[in-house]
Every structure is written in C-alpha cells, then in structure tokens.
Ligand code: SF4
C-alpha cells in the first residue's frame with residue numbers, strides 16, 4: 383500500500399489524556415490527524431471487545447491512554463486497563479496481528495506536550511509497521 | 523458453577539474452516555460468570571475468528587447468539603427458527619450444552635469452543651478453583667465443609683498423607699493440604715472428635731463408578 387496513512391484509535395480517559403489532548407489544542411501543539419480519539423470515562427472501562435472491534439474495522443494501531451500510576455480517578459482503573467491490554471495483546475498474536483499494534487500509555491491532564499508527543503511517536507511506530515494484516519486481507 | 527476456558531484459536535479454525543456459515547452460540551449461565559462463553563466472549567471470538575480466517579483467505583459468515591442456558595431443551599428449541607442455512611454450530615457452553623445441541627440437531631455438526639474444566643467457586647475476581655467432583659454422597663458435613671475429594675490430590679478420606687508439610691500439599695507449595703484445612707476448621711469449630719473417626723472406604727458407585735448417572739424426579743418427570 384503506497385502512501386500509507388495509518389488509522390490509529392486512541393481510547394482516552396476523560397480525567398487525563400482527553401483533557402491533555404484539549405491542553406495540546408489550546409497550546410497549539412500539533413499532533414497527527416491519524417489519531418482518532420474516543421473519550422472514555424476511565425481507561426479501565428475499555429473492553430477487550432472495543433479494541434478487537436477497532437482492529438476488525440481496519441485500525442492499524444490502538445492505544446489506551448490512562449492516568450499516571452497511582453493517579454487514577456477511580457482508584458485503579460489504569461492498572462486494570464494495563465492487565466487487559468496484556469490479555470488482548472496475547473489474543474492479537476493468536477489471531478495473527480502483531481501485538482505491538484496495541485499499547486497502553488499514561489499521562490496527566492496537564493501534559494499537553496506529552497499527549498502530542500505520544501500521538502506522534504505512536505503514529506510513526508505504526509507507519510513503520512505498515513498496514514495491519516487485516517486491512518491488507520480486506521483489500522485483497 | 524461449571525468452569526471452562528476457550529480452546530486455542532488454531533483448533534477452532536480447523537473445526538469451522540470447511541463451512542460457509544456457522545452459528546457461534548454462547549450460554550448465559552456458568553460460562554458467562556467465568557468469562558469463557560457469555561455474550562461478550564461470543565463477540566470476541568467471532569471477531570477473532572473472522573480476522574484470522576480473513577488472513578488465510580477464507581470468509582465464513584458467523585452468526586452470533588447466546589442462549590439463556592444451553593443445557594435445557596426449552597432454550598435450545600429457540601434456535602429452530604434461526605438455524606436455517608447454518609452449516610455447523612460452534613458452542614461456547616460447557617460440554618453439557620454442546621451435547622444438548624448435538625442431541626437436538628441430528629444433521630448439524632456441533633463443535634466445542636471451550637475446554638470444560640471443573641465444578642468450582644470464585645476465589646476472587648478472575649480466579650476460579652475446583653471445589654466439588656460430584657461424588658454423589660457428600661461428606662462435607664463430616665469434614666468441616668471442605669471437600670477432600672476435589673481438593674486432595676490423592677482423594678484421601680482419612681488424611682493427611684505423609685507429604686503434607688507446613689500446611690502445603692506435596693504436589694506443590696502453591697496447593698494447600700486440604701486435610702490441614704479440614705483439621706484447622708474442625709478445631710475452630712470445636713469438632714476435633716470428628717477428625718478421629720475413621721471414614722470407611724468410599725463407595726464410588728454414586729460417583730459415576732457404575733456408569734453414567736441420572737436423576738429422575740418422579741413428581742416432575744414427564
Ligand atoms: S450449558 Fe448449562 S451447565 Fe453448561 S455453562 Fe451453560 S448453564 Fe452452565
């Protein structure tokens with residue numbers, strides 16, 4: 383696939399990463415338009431099914447952005463999310479999708495710069511990995 | 523509850539590969555509680571199968587449905603109107619559910635998506651442990667409510683064996699010696715005398731030793 387532009391889904395916790403995205407916006411910090419943000423009430427609320435469906439529908443990469451360690455608005459949703467990510471990564475490998483396409487990141491609401499930087503780094507990482515094998519299979 | 527775990531995806535793909543249209547069927551009871559075969563797991567497996575098959579160049583239509591219970595004929599009957607055109611069923615229930623389907627739909631191949639494990643209880647979120655082996659003649663009333671059949675590696679009726687060390691079973695440091703647990707519990711209940719009684723050798727006929735078991739309630743049976 384020439385001129386590959388990855389589609390990346392970012393599940394962002396309302397109390398940190400989503401607010402950080404807002405902050406990035408008001409600080410006029412650019413980040414790639416490849417990243418599609420879905421606001422969630424807590425990173426712990428992201429279900430394995432949401433992630434798998436994203437890949438089934440053509441996402442090249444997915445990340446869940448939760449609060450910093452020990453800082454979860456709901457006590458430990460971010461820890462639960464991290465364990466779920468590990469579980470889904472194993473499932474992705476079983477399916478035949480590189481597990482590196484799924485990531486967990488953490489940040490605080492004030493980290494606009496970190497949000498933009500993370501979005502850029504992840505977009506570059508997925509660009510290097512190329513289109514998801516599912517996208518390739520659909521195109522064939 | 524009956525506990526189960528999903529089979530590896532590769533094994534399931536081998537089952538469903540020859541078909542064009544399958545029904546992936548969950549069960550709303552035990553396997554939902556142990557997060558192996560409920561509605562959510564049906565969705566996850568359907569997507570996973572779909573993607574894995576797509577990668578290998580095949581395309582199967584996967585219809586998803588979850589029954590209240592797969593082990594009861596009245597619920598299985600609900601499938602009749604929706605089964606037209608289905609070439610095979612992949613069941614996410616325990617082995618009882620799978621067999622109920624196989625009995626009902628004589629011409630449809632039925633495959634298990636799960637490995638049924640044991641009758642167990644939830645120790646904490648996400649952890650299930652074996653608690654009962656359905657021996658048909660429960661001794662919990664004598665053993666302080668702790669089962670030596672399901673939880674002693676040797677199923678000793680008068681334990682512990684010589685391998686019990688500091689409360690752990692000789693098979694692994696991670697496994698409690700059930701006879702230690704029984705003794706501790708009898709002691710705290712002030713029932714130490716129970717422990718001294720020798721339990722007679724168990725009659726395993728009630729536990730499946732004389733073939734498949736059945737319960738017939740004359741007042742209910744039709
Ligand atoms: S088929 Fe019956 S026994 Fe098996 S999981 Fe479902 S409800 Fe439980």
Ligand code: SF4
Pocket residue numbers: 653654655656657658659660661662669670671672
């Ligand atoms: S004694 Fe028999 S019926 Fe009672 S819990 Fe143990 S295996 Fe189950």
